[in-house]
Amino acid sequence: MSVPRESETNIFAIPILDKFLLYAPLHNLAALLDQTATRLLRDSLLSGETVAEECLGEISLALNEDAEPTPSPIQGDFVPSFLGLLPTRGCNLACRYCGFLTAEESARVMSLEMAQNAVNWYMDELELAGVSHAEVHYFGGEPFCAEQVLDLTVHLARIRAEEIGCSLRFEVATNGVFDEERCHWAADNIDTIVLSLDGPADIHDFHRPCKDGQGSYKTVEHNARILSQGSADLFLRACVTSQTVGRMPEIATWFCEGFHPKGVCFEPLQPSTQSRIGQLEPPDPWDFARNFVKAAWILESYGVEPVYAAGDIHARQVSFCPVGKDAAIVSPDGTISACYLLRRDWEAKGLDLRLGRLEDGSVQLRADAVDSARSLNVHNKPSCAHCFCKWHCAGGCHVNHTLPDPPDIYDRLCIQTRIIGLRNVLKEMGQDYLVPEWLQDREAVERSVYQASDLLLDLGEIQ
């Protein structure tokens, strides 16, 4: 029995303690096999001969059945997958790890006419394409520092969505520093709120002070409680540093008991000039992954979703972020881009993620720019070709994750993503009970993580 070549590049085997995790995400198949079984399966793939053993025969059959299509970049006309609005790059906090903005950058606020035009263009595009669902996402800076843009666009989008018979969702990433009336408004009007809360007061106030140096914790904690009682899905997002990584399980418990969020997202600190000045370091990736898993067990026991986006094994994607997914992210000056990060951050990596411009009510999109953004995908990341996680993390952020070179060296992001991804596969299989033993055995985890190629066919001599 032979397996098609394309499938062979999507069948992985990763050592877990004394077994191998056979993982074929596009076949929705995972199994823990002993070494003999793994060798037999590999040899059968190489020779094209059927495996006789009953259980392995079933796996062989499954691997020969039609798999999900290999994820591929979007082709054809540009239809915005969502409208991203950057009401302002300005912010009312002075977080220790946040990158510097020039005075001009932080003062710029989207005009109401620009916001109106952006929503009208987006809805017109959806109507033209016959799309029946709209998404408007707000990024910053702090979006609520330009609250009229939100007021305008939320109501306008609702009216326009109703006119064209479209369902509609709003999502906002916010620091939660606003007054109580605005907080109730957000709880009532926004569908998904991603609120940055780095932990209890000592952590949060140290990481995220206001511009006057006072802590922001009191306001954010108060607002988080209001938001937790509203109809919006509340996700708490905590930035984790080398100093706070050991407290992730404690933070998870505190989040669940105090705020009843729908999900909790732990993100390791992204190093920047500002974070170095603030003497903040990213966590060790092994510590981060181990503590993420411990936190995940706690969150799951409360029915709260643990979020580490790169390790989401349900994702099937060629790009980790909006880039290449035909998102249209509109800046205060009318630039439409594929990414919500600062333009100078992309440019520092040699990328131009501008797709076009919104000016005087009309939009000019550049077809070559759309193609270029779509080409930023995992198919063009050779370092990821042999990694079991390639359809999930898709190589991570195009701007902040520089892929390791040579390809068989895994960096910080790869290490934590591979550990969390493997844990998620084991959990999905009902084998979560193996994870504590695995994580306690550093050598075993290193064998899993540092395997140069995860492809089953690339496995060398199995002992």
Added chain:
Amino acid sequence: MSRRLIYTCAPSIIWVRDADQMLLVDQETKQSWSLRGVSAVIWDLLAVGYSHQRIVPLLSLIISLPIEEVEQSFTKVLEKWLDEGIVQASREAKDGELDHQCGM
């Protein structure tokens, strides 16, 4: 009706957004209202503390009507709501209220 006044939701009124409508209940009289469309938008803007001066141009952009037309409709709605007791004219607009920044 003075433009210097700010109209706020009456303290006895509680409200909740339910899909495409705003449901209002007077906790004292138990009377209820269902606001839809532009009325729901106006309520929403009043509820976050916006002044007359701020609401009218915003509304004009939301419903794509000239400011003068919006002004008339807005005034009518407010008068009706004042009569019904669901809003109250409470205080004068503060200087600089049209500035929608939040201390960046």
